[in-house]
Amino acid sequence: MSELKNIPYYPGCTLNTVAKHFEDSAKESAETLGFTLSELEQWNCCGASYPLSPDNIMGLTGPAKVLFEASKAGESVTTLCSVCYNVLKRTNKTVHDDKEKRETISTFIEADYDGSLEVTHYLEILRDTVGFSKVKESVTRPLKDIKIGAYYGCMLLRPFEDVGIDDHEAPTIIEDLFKALGAKPVDFPNKIECCGAHLAVGGKEGDDVVKQLSTCVMRSAVGSGVELIVTSCPLCQYNLEQSQEKAVKEVSGYNAVPIVYFTQLLGLALGQDEAKLGFEKNVWDARPLLKEREV
Amino acid sequence: MSEKSQATAPGGFEPKITALVCNWCTYAGADLAGTSRMEYRPNVRIVKLPCTGRIDPLFIIKAFEKGADGVLVSGCHPGDCHYTAGNYHSRRRWVGFKGLMEFTGIDMRRLHFSWISASEAIKWVDLINNVTDEVKALGPFTDYQQINE
Amino acid sequence: MPRIGVFVCQCGNNIASTVDTAKVAEEMKDMPGVVYTADYKFMCSSPGQESLKETVKEHKLDGIVVAACSPHMHEKTFRKACEKAGLNPYKCEIANIREQCSWVHHDETKKTGTIKSIDLTRMTLERLKRNKDLTKISIPITKRALVIGGGVAGIQAALDIADGGRDVILVEKEPSLGGNMAKLSETFPTMDCSQCIMTPKMVEVELHDRITLYTYSEVEKVDGYIGNFTVTIRKKARFVDEDLCTGCGDCWNKCPFKIDSEFEHGLTKRKVIYTPFPQAVPNIPVIDKENCPKIQKDKCGACALVCGPECIDFTQEDKIVTEDVGAIVIATGFDLMKNSKFAEYGYGKYKDVINGLQFERLASASGPTAGEIQRPSDGKVPQSIVFIQCVGSRNEEKGVSYCSKICCMYTAKHTMLYKHKVHDGQSYVFYMDIRAGGKRYEEFTRKAIEEDGAMYLRGRVSRVYEKNGKLVVQGADTLSGSQVVIEADMVVLATALVSRDNAADLAQKLGVGYDKHKFFSEYHPKLKPVETVTGGIYLAGTCVGPMDIPESVSMGSAAASKVQALFSADMLDREPITAEVAEATCNACWDCVTACPYTAIDRTEIKNRKGEVVSMVARVNKGLCTGCGTCVAACRSKTIDLAGYTDEQVYAALNAF
Amino acid sequence: MKFKLKNENIASEFVAHIEKITGENAKRCYQCGNCTGGCPVSFKMDHGPCQIIRLMQMGQDEAVQEANSMWVCVGCMQCYSRCPQGVSAANIFEGLRQVVLRKGEDHQEIEDIPMPLLKGAPQQALVCGFRKFVS
Numbered sequence A: 001m002s003e004l005k006n007i008p009y010y011p012g013c014t015l016n017t018v019a020k021h022f023e024d025s026a027k028e029s030a031e032t033l034g035f036t037l038s039e040l041e042q043w044n045c046c047g048a049s050y051p052l053s054p055d056n057i058m059g060l061t062g063p064a065k066v067l068f069e070a071s072k073a074g075e076s077v078t079t080l081c082s083v084c085y086n087v088l089k090r091t092n093k094t095v096h097d098d099k100e101k102r103e104t105i106s107t108f109i110e111a112d113y114d115g116s117l118e119v120t121h122y123l124e125i126l127r128d129t130v131g132f133s134k135v136k137e138s139v140t141r142p143l144k145d146i147k148i149g150a151y152y153g154c155m156l157l158r159p160f161e162d163v164g165i166d167d168h169e170a171p172t173i174i175e176d177l178f179k180a181l182g183a184k185p186v187d188f189p190n191k192i193e194c195c196g197a198h199l200a201v202g203g204k205e206g207d208d209v210v211k212q213l214s215t216c217v218m219r220s221a222v223g224s225g226v227e228l229i230v231t232s233c234p235l236c237q238y239n240l241e242q243s244q245e246k247a248v249k250e251v252s253g254y255n256a257v258p259i260v261y262f263t264q265l266l267g268l269a270l271g272q273d274e275a276k277l278g279f280e281k282n283v284w285d286a287r288p289l290l291k292e293r294e295v
Numbered sequence B: 001m002s003e004k005s006q007a008t009a010p011g012g013f014e015p016k017i018t019a020l021v022c023n024w025c026t027y028a029g030a031d032l033a034g035t036s037r038m039e040y041r042p043n044v045r046i047v048k049l050p051c052t053g054r055i056d057p058l059f060i061i062k063a064f065e066k067g068a069d070g071v072l073v074s075g076c077h078p079g080d081c082h083y084t085a086g087n088y089h090s091r092r093r094w095v096g097f098k099g100l101m102e103f104t105g106i107d108m109r110r111l112h113f114s115w116i117s118a119s120e121a122i123k124w125v126d127l128i129n130n131v132t133d134e135v136k137a138l139g140p141f142t143d144y145q146q147i148n149e
Numbered sequence C: 001m002p003r004i005g006v007f008v009c010q011c012g013n014n015i016a017s018t019v020d021t022a023k024v025a026e027e028m029k030d031m032p033g034v035v036y037t038a039d040y041k042f043m044c045s046s047p048g049q050e051s052l053k054e055t056v057k058e059h060k061l062d063g064i065v066v067a068a069c070s071p072h073m074h075e076k077t078f079r080k081a082c083e084k085a086g087l088n089p090y091k092c093e094i095a096n097i098r099e100q101c102s103w104v105h106h107d108e109t110k111k112t113g114t115i116k117s118i119d120l121t122r123m124t125l126e127r128l129k130r131n132k133d134l135t136k137i138s139i140p141i142t143k144r145a146l147v148i149g150g151g152v153a154g155i156q157a158a159l160d161i162a163d164g165g166r167d168v169i170l171v172e173k174e175p176s177l178g179g180n181m182a183k184l185s186e187t188f189p190t191m192d193c194s195q196c197i198m199t200p201k202m203v204e205v206e207l208h209d210r211i212t213l214y215t216y217s218e219v220e221k222v223d224g225y226i227g228n229f230t231v232t233i234r235k236k237a238r239f240v241d242e243d244l245c246t247g248c249g250d251c252w253n254k255c256p257f258k259i260d261s262e263f264e265h266g267l268t269k270r271k272v273i274y275t276p277f278p279q280a281v282p283n284i285p286v287i288d289k290e291n292c293p294k295i296q297k298d299k300c301g302a303c304a305l306v307c308g309p310e311c312i313d314f315t316q317e318d319k320i321v322t323e324d325v326g327a328i329v330i331a332t333g334f335d336l337m338k339n340s341k342f343a344e345y346g347y348g349k350y351k352d353v354i355n356g357l358q359f360e361r362l363a364s365a366s367g368p369t370a371g372e373i374q375r376p377s378d379g380k381v382p383q384s385i386v387f388i389q390c391v392g393s394r395n396e397e398k399g400v401s402y403c404s405k406i407c408c409m410y411t412a413k414h415t416m417l418y419k420h421k422v423h424d425g426q427s428y429v430f431y432m433d434i435r436a437g438g439k440r441y442e443e444f445t446r447k448a449i450e451e452d453g454a455m456y457l458r459g460r461v462s463r464v465y466e467k468n469g470k471l472v473v474q475g476a477d478t479l480s481g482s483q484v485v486i487e488a489d490m491v492v493l494a495t496a497l498v499s500r501d502n503a504a505d506l507a508q509k510l511g512v513g514y515d516k517h518k519f520f521s522e523y524h525p526k527l528k529p530v531e532t533v534t535g536g537i538y539l540a541g542t543c544v545g546p547m548d549i550p551e552s553v554s555m556g557s558a559a560a561s562k563v564q565a566l567f568s569a570d571m572l573d574r575e576p577i578t579a580e581v582a583e584a585t586c587n588a589c590w591d592c593v594t595a596c597p598y599t600a601i602d603r604t605e606i607k608n609r610k611g612e613v614v615s616m617v618a619r620v621n622k623g624l625c626t627g628c629g630t631c632v633a634a635c636r637s638k639t640i641d642l643a644g645y646t647d648e649q650v651y652a653a654l655n656a657f
Numbered sequence D: 001m002k003f004k005l006k007n008e009n010i011a012s013e014f015v016a017h018i019e020k021i022t023g024e025n026a027k028r029c030y031q032c033g034n035c036t037g038g039c040p041v042s043f044k045m046d047h048g049p050c051q052i053i054r055l056m057q058m059g060q061d062e063a064v065q066e067a068n069s070m071w072v073c074v075g076c077m078q079c080y081s082r083c084p085q086g087v088s089a090a091n092i093f094e095g096l097r098q099v100v101l102r103k104g105e106d107h108q109e110i111e112d113i114p115m116p117l118l119k120g121a122p123q124q125a126l127v128c129g130f131r132k133f134v135s
């Protein structure tokens, strides 16, 4: 771990704005673990969706440009947002495997990039580079068996052969992290189901769908005994937060639970000042629960 | 009778085609063409071998040397070999051999490799007709006979 | 100077209408070595054959060419005639002037056909001049058979061979005979109890005078060839003296340690010293070495203390035995695919998601619940069961591409067994197609639906998860175009049948082929379904591919009849078309050895009189050589040649064109 | 639904075009329904993913384009990740959207998005949504 100093980090469009507390808490936790997430000097939006029709080269130029910029900073680039991770990792693979596309993209972005970069999610850094056992050693405020529900959503997991952060049907990477932090992860069926994603802004059908899907996720979690949900994507976070608001209004007897970014609790467990971790920005505040458990 | 026999009536050039075929598939396929009373160009002479695996590239050279204007080699389809894998061996061998023949300047239109099963009489007929016509258009092959003389 | 006769057949008008046979005969007359020529109306007729024999004798011919129909037609006929006339049959060659000449060249002036016939006959003649006398190869046959695998297919083969009066060695890797069928409850389509029809057969094997049974044993090595195999068998240490043991069970009753039972697929436990199931044959326990503290660290030993006949021996070691056999039947059966590949169905995660064989055990009167259908998690009787078909089958992405063939049937059976045992229970079946091709099979699956009320849904299940103690099954019904969610008490996966994981290993030991799924390959899928390409080795049952009991048994019997046919003669005649090595020029490059598809060529040491090795040469094992000639083309020093198709013969034919 | 099935349907150029731009082969689909079974939003679709693919197999261009399914698909890749035949309905839906969007027909007017949503939603939702709905 000693060689870990600076890790090139791509924030993406949302982490600098709406999800600033996600980024801040991640950066803080990294510092505690002895390295720095250093933002790329130049970057643009990844497009927030990997183009699913292979003839859509334009959709690849955005993320390819990001990757090119990142390749100047080092041999790997890490992200916090699941969507950025998905888009960059898939684009990287395409550029690497498909010579023809690579050349076309090069002419568009006026830069040569061959796909040799390693795209990682911060969770992977914690698991593979730092090691969860090392994280565990650094914990100063264990999470006192709080029943955590790890919500993965889609982008962290699928398609498996391109993304492959963990088993796409039964992932445990977030649970494993939270075990190290002293929490008690609880499995719930909908942890790998979609929250409704961009349909939050989408068309005629959208809002309704998001509500249904996210409410399902929340109810599945709460029904399984989850006391607090962690996410790794601002869009998941947003959809779950919004839906819970509606669920509270519309479903009688529904008990709302806090929804936070995994990095916020990570920072806390590693002993950082609670005030720096942006808990006040979450719609569903975790602090009362934390206080009650004397974390 | 050492002189080249004429396959058909005098007039145009009639090429000599030698076919090296395996006993189990192509030979039986050629028999089937007969049983079905199909008709094809008379220029071909078959030499029966147990398996395409038995076919030594030198046989082909010998055939050309002895005045063949075209040679074709045919056996069971890959995977159907009566002897499990003989035709895989021959196929591998031919890949190298083809390169060699090309190198020595043989027009590859004179040498054909193909797979014909015992039921593919039509394929056999088409192959013979096509090869014969193609070689006929190319004219006599004399390079090797000269070497021989 | 050779004395050769050339006979040109008219075949009535079949040849004569487009070939001037008299001219062909005439042309041959002047060829060097030819002393007799004739053309004849029907060569293969009795008078034709008679005249051929007479001529051979009269003119003292030492070779003949028959220009007639394809050798595939009458080569045997004329060679036999030669033999009767005292001429070596391999001194007879056929020029194919019918199928490959008169029938395909319709020139009525006979010009084309005659010219080609002359060429073909001349080429054949030149080849014949180089033919050598050959004699059929005669190999003695050891009339004992080896059967590998003691499932229903292997048992059937062993009994049929033994009943036919031949000795059989049956090798089974598990401690007991029975295979997968021993685990089944009742069997489609007749619903008879599997144990009831299987156990008597197992006992019959054990008691048969002509069957030597090696259980807990595996074939380690196979040498030799058809009629003459030497098999090395490893008898794994049982730690129990088989001759002394009475099967009383005191030992396993006493043994304090429990392990998940393999036979019951983990639904219950067995002891460390155990027989896999109560009806095991032989009824002699084995000690599971890995889990026995006595063997691992010298603690316990309780079994030995209670065993009356003192048959327990913790120091026993594996034994190696060799057996000579003339034929081998492979009947090593199938396994179920590991369900862990399908995390979306939660097998292994949820106790009440089970596979088909586990359901068989739950439904079996001799199973862990004495035949009552109970959930493994809490022992409750399930009120609804979802059956999922094609798990792993027909799934190129995550499983196997083929259809497992029997799971449609056994799933229908399961729904019936369930209904018969739990009258108010409801079963749901997710299927893609119902494949019930077989006598009374379609009627059987219809009965499951119409009489026993199974709800069939046409679609795959996407996911299974647990919610409030129920298993939520989320799938589709493509016929109505809807998404379907069912809350069930239990889920049964009809998992793909796959080959044994050691199948490729065994195939290599035996020199037989296998496909990309590691199922053994038949010689010909339709016409030689129980033979392999290697002479003397036969196949039976599910080691070839998925099949049910009737088919496995038919194959067992068919393989047995092939063995019987092989054993019906004392010697085995083979065509003398084999490779031969001229040892003097062999430079031991082993190109031929690697080229031979039949591993018929050995690296042989040449020793001088003092017994010192002076050189190595290739030597062909005539028993294994099939005469493909691949080695000949591979040998750069032209040391190896193929009798009947020598280089000399082939060049002679080529030169004559 | 009732339609006459003609040779022209089977040889549909529209379907061929969708297959070309998506890299998918509709014929690979054997209608097992796994995609529809696992799709989180198939309940909202006029036709579930497997039915859309079935309609493509039968060259029913109009039915495919008229269905709301392509706009409802969230691209979660669940269909693809469990398809035994390796078919991606997600890709097909994207291809169908592309055909509409490349004609310049937007599915969503930006003005229709309520202000609080525009302000509150994470940028990525807007970016992604615009990509999927706006030409």
Ligand SMILES: Cc1cc2nc3c(=O)[nH]c(=O)nc-3n(C[C@H](O)[C@H](O)[C@H](O)COP(=O)(O)OP(=O)(O)OC[C@H]3O[C@@H](n4cnc5c(N)ncnc54)[C@H](O)[C@@H]3O)c2cc1C
Pocket (backbone or CB within 6 Å): C148, C149, C150, C151, C152, C153, C154, C171, C172, C173, C174, C177, C178, C179, C180, C181, C184, C186, C187, C188, C189, C217, C218, C219, C331, C332, C333, C334, C335, C356, C357, C360, C406, C410, C413, C500, C502, C506, C540, C541, C542, C543, C547, C548, C549, C550, C552
């Ligand atoms: C859930 C389920 C239900 C079924 N229900 C029915 C039914 O109702 N009706 C029906 O007709 N069919 C049914 N079948 C199919 C039936 O089980 C098979 O057709 C039959 O068991 C095949 O027998 P086998 O002898 O080929 O193979 P197996 O039964 O697998 O026997 C093979 C034997 O070989 C042994 N072996 C393996 N490798 C070696 C080795 N290297 N050396 C020595 N021994 C070895 C094994 O230990 C085993 O004993 C069902 C199958 C399943 C999975």
Ligand SMILES: Cc1cc2nc3c(=O)[nH]c(=O)nc-3n(C[C@H](O)[C@H](O)[C@H](O)COP(=O)(O)OP(=O)(O)OC[C@H]3O[C@@H](n4cnc5c(N)ncnc54)[C@H](O)[C@@H]3O)c2cc1C
Pocket (backbone or CB within 6 Å): C526
């Ligand atoms: C359209 C069609 C396509 C097929 N395609 C395939 C295929 O692609 N692959 C495949 O594996 N299978 C195929 N089959 C199946 C295949 O034809 C049969 O499995 C096979 O022919 C059965 O052979 P058999 O000897 O049992 O019966 P048959 O072929 O019917 O032979 C029975 C013989 O017995 C004679 N006979 C009847 N009664 C008497 C009597 N009283 N006394 C004396 N002789 C009698 C009959 O004249 C007949 O010659 C196909 C079948 C059909 C109908």
Ligand code: SF4
Pocket (backbone or CB within 6 Å): C009, C010, C011, C012, C014, C015, C041, C042, C043, C044, C045, C068, C069, C070, C073, C074, C098
């Ligand atoms: S030997 Fe052949 S060609 Fe001659 S009569 Fe008999 S069938 Fe006809």
Ligand code: SF4
Pocket (backbone or CB within 6 Å): C240, C244, C245, C246, C247, C248, C249, C250, C251, C252, C284, C285, C306, C307, C308, C309, C310, C311, C312
């Ligand atoms: S106690 Fe002895 S005799 Fe009885 S079963 Fe066990 S080993 Fe055999």
Ligand code: SF4
Pocket (backbone or CB within 6 Å): C254, C255, C256, C257, C272, C273, C287, C291, C292, C293, C294, C295, C299, C300, C301, C302, C303, C304
């Ligand atoms: S010695 Fe081993 S087998 Fe015997 S009783 Fe003890 S544990 Fe069981």
Ligand code: SF4
Pocket (backbone or CB within 6 Å): C389, C390, C391, C393, C394, C402, C403, C404, C405, C406, C407, C408, C409, C432, C433, C434, C435, C494
């Ligand atoms: S037999 Fe039926 S259940 Fe089994 S793989 Fe074939 S179709 Fe599927």
Ligand code: SF4
Pocket (backbone or CB within 6 Å): C578, C579, C595, C596, C597, C598, C599, C600, C601, C620, C624, C625, C626, C627, C628, C629, C630, C631, C632, C642
């Ligand atoms: S002829 Fe064929 S089988 Fe015989 S030794 Fe040569 S390669 Fe092997």
Ligand code: SF4
Pocket (backbone or CB within 6 Å): C581, C585, C586, C587, C588, C589, C590, C591, C592, C593, C617, C618, C634, C635, C636, C637, C638, C639, C640
């Ligand atoms: S290829 Fe020829 S020289 Fe080489 S080992 Fe075989 S027989 Fe001997």
Ligand code: SF4
Pocket (backbone or CB within 6 Å): D028, D029, D030, D031, D032, D033, D034, D035, D036, D049, D050, D053, D079, D082, D083, D084, D085, D086, D087, D088, D089
């Ligand atoms: S899962 Fe795949 S094969 Fe099955 S219906 Fe959907 S697209 Fe077709």
Ligand code: SF4
Pocket (backbone or CB within 6 Å): D035, D038, D039, D040, D041, D042, D049, D072, D073, D074, D075, D076, D077, D078, D079, D080, D089, D090, D093
């Ligand atoms: S990608 Fe679209 S079609 Fe596929 S499962 Fe997700 S929402 Fe359904």
